[in-house]
Amino acid sequence: MIYDFSRPGRGCIAVDELLNFTDQHVFVAGGTSGINLGIAEGFAGAGAKLSVMSRSADKVDAAVATLARHGNAAAGFTADVRDFEAVSRVLAEAHERFGAIHVLVSGAAGNFPAAVLDMSSNAFRAVVDIDLVGTFHMLRAGFEFLQRPGARVINISAPQSCLPAPLQAHVCAAKAGVDMLTRVVALEWADAGVRVNSIIPGPVAGTEGMARLAPSQELLRAVEQSVPVKRLGTVEDIARAALVLASPLGDYINGAVLPVDGGWSLAGFAAVMQRLGSQLAVEGGAR
Ligand code: NAP
Ligand code: COA
Numbered sequence: 001m002i003y004d005f006s007r008p009g010r011g012c013i014a015v016d017e018l019l020n021f022t023d024q025h026v027f028v029a030g031g032t033s034g035i036n037l038g039i040a041e042g043f044a045g046a047g048a049k050l051s052v053m054s055r056s057a058d059k060v061d062a063a064v065a066t067l068a069r070h071g072n073a074a075a076g077f078t079a080d081v082r083d084f085e086a087v088s089r090v091l092a093e094a095h096e097r098f099g100a101i102h103v104l105v106s107g108a109a110g111n112f113p114a115a116v117l118d119m120s121s122n123a124f125r126a127v128v129d130i131d132l133v134g135t136f137h138m139l140r141a142g143f144e145f146l147q148r149p150g151a152r153v154i155n156i157s158a159p160q161s162c163l164p165a166p167l168q169a170h171v172c173a174a175k176a177g178v179d180m181l182t183r184v185v186a187l188e189w190a191d192a193g194v195r196v197n198s199i200i201p202g203p204v205a206g207t208e209g210m211a212r213l214a215p216s217q218e219l220l221r222a223v224e225q226s227v228p229v230k231r232l233g234t235v236e237d238i239a240r241a242a243l244v245l246a247s248p249l250g251d252y253i254n255g256a257v258l259p260v261d262g263g264w265s266l267a268g269f270a271a272v273m274q275r276l277g278s279q280l281a282v283e284g285g286a287r
Helices: 034-045 057-068 084-098 121-145 169-192 208-213 217-226 235-246 269-283
Strands: 025-029 049-054 074-078 103-106 152-156 195-201 257-260
Touching: 025 034, 025 084, 025 121, 034 049, 034 057, 034 103, 034 152, 034 208, 034 235, 049 057, 049 084, 057 074, 074 084, 084 121, 103 121, 121 152, 121 169, 152 169, 152 235, 169 195, 169 257, 195 235, 208 217, 208 269, 217 269, 235 257
Parallel strands: 025 049, 025 103, 049 074, 103 152, 152 195, 195 257
Antiparallel strands: none
């Protein structure tokens, strides 16, 4: 229970009432695996109708089957966030199916560890195009399908947005752009009644991102020890933050960039990437 500020003197309101998304339409770009699928499941469990989109039809089908187990409607779409026309088409189809979008999550991303001198122009551009331009596409094409007023947009950022790290120039540049896009769009869309925020997940267990940046048990343990609360995050940790941000509990949060990382962004990330660099050099694996 939580004190109900909207009804002074009338006591408390159940938190699960505030976190109830029944009949709301939640669209998650990149929502077919890892953290983004966890976020989609969080909203599905809270009663929402879900649309998820990514490139692989197999991943889309599997994600829809997972989401359907929560008992609410779920639909999947294939598109590459780099393709503005394809993204626009998918958003229109999702809108046709489930109505106006109440919560738009933009989380598609790509990452691989590589030093600047081991990266081609196309390699750098691939990540910037997916993470940053892709987020622009989701928001730019998504606006017309948002529930206005009232919609909430959540961009999935990363610690690299504010912490420089070796082997991560492409992601650092792209995610820094995502956070600035969040802030600018929060300003521009406030009048339309749309709130826009970023979540910065910390290192999350069992995800593709962690598999790429901490590919050995030794590195994984080093990451875990570098988190002030001494554990890796879970997809549920990130999903809970997304639910709060999108709920009436987050009504006055706009343009925020919220780390959900056990304090990891305060320290630790650069040291881990230095270690990965040494390991790749020893293995002769750096390209
Ligand atoms: P993941 O499982 O690989 O999720 C990425 C998702 O994006 C997948 O559904 C993927 O599906 C989709 N995707 C990739 N490129 C796409 C494109 N061009 N167009 C459309 N969809 C695309 O990775 P994750 O580790 O869970 O990361 C999810 C998000 O969290 C990312 O934004 C990442 O930067 C952020 N993050 C992760 C961590 C971590 O510890 N893992 C930490 C901080 C931030 P398809 O392959 O089917 O396209
Ligand atoms: N080191 C250096 N360059 C690399 C690389 C690496 N480890 N991996 C890929 N590249 C380069 C490729 O060589 C290519 O450059 P080139 O054309 O000059 O040769 C460029 O990056 C694009 O690669 P490509 O495989 O054609 O791109 P794609 O669009 O099919 O895939 C990626 C995008 C590379 C980001 C791919 O890893 C991906 O799809 N990732 C999604 C999943 C993911 O990263 N999850 C974690 C999220 S945190």
